[in-house]
Amino acid sequence: MSAAGGVIVPQREEEAHGPIGHGGGVDTAFLGMLLFIGSELMFFAGLFAAYFNTRAAAPVWPPANIDYIEPFPLATPATIILVLSSVTMQWAVWRIRAGDRTGLKRGLAVTLLLGAVFLGIQLYDYYELVTVERFGIDSGVYGTLFYTLTGFHGAHVFGGLVGISVILLRASQGQFSGRHHIAVEAVSAYWHFVDVVWIALFVTIYLLK
Amino acid sequence: MATTAIPRRVAYPTARSRVYEWLTTTDHKKIGILYMTTAFTFFLLGGVMALLVRTELAVPGLQFVPQELYNQLFSMHAVTMIFLFVMPMFVGMGNYIVPIQVGAADMAFPRINALSYWMIPLGGASIMAAFAFGGSPIGWTMYAPLSATEPARGVDLLLMGLVLLGTSSILGAINFLATIFKLRAPGMTLMRMPMFVWVTLVTSVLLLFALPVLTSGLIMLFIDRNYGGGFFDPALGGNPILWQHVFWFFGHPEVYILILPAFGIVSEILPVFSRKPLFGYRAFVLATASIGALGFTVWAHHMFTTGAVYLPFFSFFTFLIAVPTGIKFFNWLATMWGGQLRFDTPMLYAVGFISLFLIGGLDGAFLAVVPFDFMVQDTYWVVSHIHYVLVAGSVFAIFAGIFYWFPKFFGALLNERLGKLQFWLLFIGTNVAFFPQHLLGLDGMIRRIADYAPNAGWTELNFLSTIGAFLIAASIVVFLWNLFITMRGPREAGDDPWDANTLEWATTSPPPPYNFEVLPPVRSERPLFDLKHGAVTAHGVARPAARGETHGEMREDAPEERLGEPVEGHEDQQGEPRGPAAEVSAEAPDATPVAGRGEPDVAQAQTEDRAKPTKPEEHS
Numbered sequence: 041m042s043a044a045g046g047v048i049v050p051q052r053e054e055e056a057h058g059p060i061g062h063g064g065g066v067d068t069a070f071l072g073m074l075l076f077i078g079s080e081l082m083f084f085a086g087l088f089a090a091y092f093n094t095r096a097a098a099p100v101w102p103p104a105n106i107d108y109i110e111p112f113p114l115a116t117p118a119t120i121i122l123v124l125s126s127v128t129m130q131w132a133v134w135r136i137r138a139g140d141r142t143g144l145k146r147g148l149a150v151t152l153l154l155g156a157v158f159l160g161i162q163l164y165d166y167y168e169l170v171t172v173e174r175f176g177i178d179s180g181v182y183g184t185l186f187y188t189l190t191g192f193h194g195a196h197v198f199g200g201l202v203g204i205s206v207i208l209l210r211a212s213q214g215q216f217s218g219r220h221h222i223a224v225e226a227v228s229a230y231w232h233f234v235d236v237v238w239i240a241l242f243v244t245i246y247l248l249k
Numbered sequence: 250m251a252t253t254a255i256p257r258r259v260a261y262p263t264a265r266s267r268v269y270e271w272l273t274t275t276d277h278k279k280i281g282i283l284y285m286t287t288a289f290t291f292f293l294l295g296g297v298m299a300l301l302v303r304t305e306l307a308v309p310g311l312q313f314v315p316q317e318l319y320n321q322l323f324s325m326h327a328v329t330m331i332f333l334f335v336m337p338m339f340v341g342m343g344n345y346i347v348p349i350q351v352g353a354a355d356m357a358f359p360r361i362n363a364l365s366y367w368m369i370p371l372g373g374a375s376i377m378a379a380f381a382f383g384g385s386p387i388g389w390t391m392y393a394p395l396s397a398t399e400p401a402r403g404v405d406l407l408l409m410g411l412v413l414l415g416t417s418s419i420l421g422a423i424n425f426l427a428t429i430f431k432l433r434a435p436g437m438t439l440m441r442m443p444m445f446v447w448v449t450l451v452t453s454v455l456l457l458f459a460l461p462v463l464t465s466g467l468i469m470l471f472i473d474r475n476y477g478g479g480f481f482d483p484a485l486g487g488n489p490i491l492w493q494h495v496f497w498f499f500g501h502p503e504v505y506i507l508i509l510p511a512f513g514i515v516s517e518i519l520p521v522f523s524r525k526p527l528f529g530y531r532a533f534v535l536a537t538a539s540i541g542a543l544g545f546t547v548w549a550h551h552m553f554t555t556g557a558v559y560l561p562f563f564s565f566f567t568f569l570i571a572v573p574t575g576i577k578f579f580n581w582l583a584t585m586w587g588g589q590l591r592f593d594t595p596m597l598y599a600v601g602f603i604s605l606f607l608i609g610g611l612d613g614a615f616l617a618v619v620p621f622d623f624m625v626q627d628t629y630w631v632v633s634h635i636h637y638v639l640v641a642g643s644v645f646a647i648f649a650g651i652f653y654w655f656p657k658f659f660g661a662l663l664n665e666r667l668g669k670l671q672f673w674l675l676f677i678g679t680n681v682a683f684f685p686q687h688l689l690g691l692d693g694m695i696r697r698i699a700d701y702a703p704n705a706g707w708t709e710l711n712f713l714s715t716i717g718a719f720l721i722a723a724s725i726v727v728f729l730w731n732l733f734i735t736m737r738g739p740r741e742a743g744d745d746p747w748d749a750n751t752l753e754w755a756t757t758s759p760p761p762p763y764n765f766e767v768l769p770p771v772r773s774e775r776p777l778f779d780l781k782h783g784a785v786t787a788h789g790v791a792r793p794a795a796r797g798e799t800h801g802e803m804r805e806d807a808p809e810e811r812l813g814e815p816v817e818g819h820e821d822q823q824g825e826p827r828g829p830a831a832e833v834s835a836e837a838p839d840a841t842p843v844a845g846r847g848e849p850d851v852a853q854a855q856t857e858d859r860a861k862p863t864k865p866e867e868h869s
Contacts, residue, residue, distance in 0.1 A: 068357050068427050069358075075423040079422075087465050089462075180479055188478070
């Protein structure tokens with residue numbers, strides 16, 4: 041740095057890994073995704089607030105004549121599968137950061153599969169509850185809360201699957217590289233967020249007694 | 250030779266129709282104009298509803314509109330004015346002005362910007378269609394259990410429309426935040442941003458965190474209404490008060506979403522027409538941020554009478570908001586104090602805003618007093634308060650902004666004589682319409698009623714209020730005429746008709762699609778003032794900072810950008826982008842540090858700079 045005001049060279053792009061470091065600061069698209077996740081967080085905060093407000097006001101919980109929905113045999117395996125999908129998603133991100141396009145595709149494909157299995161389990165669970173247990177969205181506020189919270193989470197999982205499909209398609213056309221893969225980073229952040237929301241939901245609905 | 254033989258293929262149609270261009274545009278300026286035009290159209294619709302309501306209330310008895318329609322009218326009036334007029338109007342102004350004020354070429358996500366806009370007419374159409382499906386007579390607050398049990402299908406249309414508008418606002422907020430954080434011009438540090446950009450930043454944060462909560466509430470209501478849900482139904486174990494919590498957790502930040510941009514517009518106009526810098530810039534920024542933060546702590550002051558909330562907490566925090574608001578008021582007055590005041594129409598509206606918004610603000614402080622609130626809950630006192638802050642506040646600031654920026658939008662100044670006539674009609678009309686409502690409220694007149702007894706003693710004040718409403722309508726007619734003759738007239742306002750300070754006046758009127766041919770260097774929060782008045786004037790703020798005293802590499806090469814000279818592209822020799830990206834390290838401390846300097850040093854550096862003004866040449 042000379043007295044004449046030398047130019048500090050920004051971090052070179054080749055050295056930058058992930059969303060941080062492109063000329064300093066968060067990538068614009070990634071920042072957009074983070075902000076969007078912030079708003080989604082508040083959306084689920086509203087639903088969780090409804091749950092805890094209702095539960096706090098109720099004399100007994102769950103309401104009379106209704107049993108807790110048990111974490112076995114379906115919800116716990118589903119949770120493990122979704123957490124695993126987060127791991128595979130992150131693995132895919134690490135692969136593409138290292139420039140490994142094949143690894144990216146494999147990671148995304150496995151994530152897509154695990155996410156789809158999660159959704160399948162959830163739909164089967166709904167089917168069982170509605171047809172066998174006669175427990176629907178209109179079965180009192182407990183049913184309304186259960187289906188609204190898990191249903192909107194499921195919708196977000198579906199949104200994540202659409203996102204993963206898009207980047208898998210783009211990856212199969214070789215559109216990502218070790219330096220240019222911001223869409224992968226953004227979808228991965230969203231997927232992790234969906235996973236974290238599920239863990240909170242799982243604890244709230246199935247474990248908190 | 251061969252080239253001449255090949256028929257010329259045009260990549261794009263040379264003459265696209267203008268309609269097609271406007272429908273498909275991603276230019277933030279065109280989208281801004283679309284926003285403002287749409288919002289103004291809904292303003293006229295909402296105004297007609299208000300006139301119908303006031304006409305019915307002019308004298309006792311039901312003469313004009315049946316009760317069912319009356320309930321729909323006052324509900325839709327509020328929904329229209331809040332969600333379809335004030336919010337999109339401010340978003341439209343921000344869309345046009347914010348990217349130019351920070352020296353960007355467009356918003357961060359232009360296509361998402363277009364998507365945000367197009368959700369507004371779609372959501373508006375859904376909401377207006379409610380009239381054809383039994384209306385939506387549930388008030389704008391949509392309280393359960395009324396909203397959950399009202400059989401009219403119009404309510405569902407309203408809910409869907411509001412979800413669309415909310416999504417539009419969330420996407421818009423993300424876009425504004427990304428633009429402000431990532432696309433600022435070289436030298437435009439956070440503490441050099443124009444105040445309108447600051448309030449847009451804080452408003453966007455409020456939108457981002459408050460609106461999703463409303464969306465979740467609207468969806469709960471929709472599930473209760475259509476799928477047998479029990480969120481708000483005590484028979485099913487639900488709780489109607491939950492709606493109020495969810496709604497007001499959104500609703501109170503919403504109030505600041507409706508007024509903070511107004512503060513920003515007034516803070517842009519006052520310095521220009523007082524020929525002084527804004528007094529207490531940093532205090533102003535802090536006050537704006539703390540109003541935003543406090544906005545999330547006071548939602549239950551709308552629910553004092555439910556008995557379900559802890560009164561002292563919410564009362565205390567409500568009073569606390571008076572502190573930052575008071576700071577703003579004193580800053581505005583101090584900005585004008587000793588200045589060379591020019592009372593052009595924008596300034597008239599700004600001063601009108603300050604004087605009348607004070608009344609609305611004091612009304613609000615009254616409502617924070619719990620016993621007083623118990624007395625005037627759901628009376629015309631509340632109606633009066635909301636209109637003093639939304640009409641005398643937001644609407645006055647909107648007109649201030651329209652008159653101020655109109656030459657930038659269209660290259661022509663609105664007519665001053667008609668503008669002043671409109672101002673006085675609106676000023677008098679607002680007071681005549683809404684001041685009597687204070688007295689009606691104290692006298693116990695309940696809001697949302699279509700009729701009142703002739704012997705209640707409310708007839709004269711109601712008649713006066715109706716006269717005021719028609720005065721306001723007259724002022725809007727004057728404005729429409731003003732628009733008409735101005736748009737037909739010559740476009741010769743020039744680039745900088747008000748002799749202003751901020752970057753939007755440093756480009757042509759209207760600006761080219763890319764906004765700037767030449768970006769002036771930014772050395773203070775008044776870059777254009779610095780440009781016009783030279784580097785080493787008596788003000789001593791306009792010169793490149795000494796090396797090492799400010800942050801980042803973009804200041805290190807400041808001597809290359811001598812004042813008044815074009816910035817040669819925005820890249821340095823390495824072809825790396827230099828500029829806004831480097832500054833983000835200040836907001837995200839975990840990001841790559843640039844030159845190890847954070848934001849807090851900037852203010853200090855500015856202070857130090859003022860102490861020792863130097864000529865730019867000395868650095869080169």
